[in-house]
Amino acid sequence: MPRKRKNHSRNVESEDRAAELERRWQLAREMEERFEEHPLPEYTEAERIEDSKLALSNHIGIDEHSGPPNTVLFFVELAPSSSQRGSGCRFVTCDKKIDEGNYRIAVYPGMYSMYGSADFYHVGCFEKLVDFSKVEYFNHLQPVTRRTVALRGLKGSSICDGNYMLDGGAERLVLEWMASMERLIAQRDGVHDEPLDPAFSDLLYRAGSSSYRPKEVKGMTHSEYRLLSGPLAPIESDGPEDDEEWDLFKEFMSMDFRGVEDLKEPHSLSRTLSAWRTAKILASYDEDRLTEKGKETKKNLGEKAIRAIRRLSSIPMPDFQAAFLRSLGTKA
Known part of the structure; x- marks a missing residue:
């Protein structure tokens, strides 16, 4: 008799699990139908770009909600040779690499690395994020030359090899x-x-x-x-x-x-x-x-x-x- 009660309990538990699964599936179907009738607004490219602009202004400390201005510079530099045959562009809608020997913008320190390494952009892509007619952006621009390369935070060997400099x-x-x-x-x-x-x-x-x-x-x-x-x-x-x-x-x-x-x-x-x-x-x-x-x-x-x-x-x-x-x- 005890064995029958145990089997009966297992059957009840199995039925409860089946009922719970059915309830979840029904809820999922209802949610799917609801989203089909009332879809969430699409996150457009324009909105992604605007969010990137806001993130950059926060990063350099010019947004009203950001802290004090940071010593972030926008370096205009020459992309060096690399094993990856170019670096990725951080612009949100760009999927093209920055070719070796091309000119690029390096935001240093960057936003996307815990170590503060530079974020790279095609020059044209970066121009979509900032308005250089505004002094709060223009004053961060710095070409990498023999006179400014020390600001870029590069290894001595890179400087001696002439990498990054225009x-x-x-x-x-x-x-x-x-x-x-x-x-x-x-x-x-x-x-x-x-x-x-x-x-x-x-x-x-x-x-x-x-x-x-x-x-x-x-x-x-x-x-x-x-x-x-x-x-x-x-x-x-x-x-x-x-x-x-x-x-x-x-x-x-x-x-x-x-x-x-x-x-x-x-x-x-x-x-x-x-x-x-x-x-x-x-x-x-x-x-x-x-x-x-x-x-x-x-x-x-x-x-x-x-x-x-x-x-x-x-x-x-x-x-x-x-x-x-x-x-x-x-x-x-």
């Missing part, structure tokens, strides 16, 4: 873009913009021209002056009789930056760098690596332009000797 042409173009934006922002906001020292202005815009006459620039080291007047000169000339000198800024700056209306163009930086990178590839590739269209485009560049682009494609390295001597308290 080539000469990209450096000059990014700095000119920043100077143009800063001038228009000051004009828009009614802030007085101090003119450049004439000798410095000549060095920045006329070096390389047959008519350029070197002048001392106060506060500038000899090594920096030699770079700006030689390898980084924006002008390429065939001599005094050359009335069509090649000008880096006229060839590649995407806009004239003549009025504050130009601040509304969101992709002027990426367009400038994209045009420069294309020219670099054309100037450096042998004919057998180019398509017929590429060969024709390279031919149209002309010998003088190719010579200038190749010169500006090199990466100006830090002056390691001067840095070492400074660490010893010795003048370079």
Whole structure:
């Protein structure tokens, strides 16, 4: 008799479990029907982008709900060679890698790593997240050059190998873009913009021209002056009789930056760098690596332009000797 009671209990438990499963299935079907009749609003791409904008503004400390401003920088850099053949772009709707040798934005420290490593974006993708006409974003922008690479938090071996640092042409173009934006922002906001020292202005815009006459620039080291007047000169000339000198800024700056209306163009930086990178590839590739269209485009560049682009494609390295001597308290 006790065994029968035990079997009876098992049957009751089995029936209870079956009833509970049926109840859950019925509830699931009702929920499914309810969602079909009243679906949840779709999380659109636009909403995802807006959330990413908010996260970035929180990260750099400019949102009303964020804490004090952080020392986060937006580095414009050259993507180095890697075993992954490029890095992923953090923009929420982008599924393309950032190719080696392409220009990118590195947000450092980043938002998505517990160790604070950089977040990478295509320049064009990052321009969809920030408005560089606003000083709270613009002031975080920093090109990675021989003078700023220490801020990037890189290993010494990476710096010595020339990784991440911009080539000469990209450096000059990014700095000119920043100077143009800063001038228009000051004009828009009614802030007085101090003119450049004439000798410095000549060095920045006329070096390389047959008519350029070197002048001392106060506060500038000899090594920096030699770079700006030689390898980084924006002008390429065939001599005094050359009335069509090649000008880096006229060839590649995407806009004239003549009025504050130009601040509304969101992709002027990426367009400038994209045009420069294309020219670099054309100037450096042998004919057998180019398509017929590429060969024709390279031919149209002309010998003088190719010579200038190749010169500006090199990466100006830090002056390691001067840095070492400074660490010893010795003048370079």
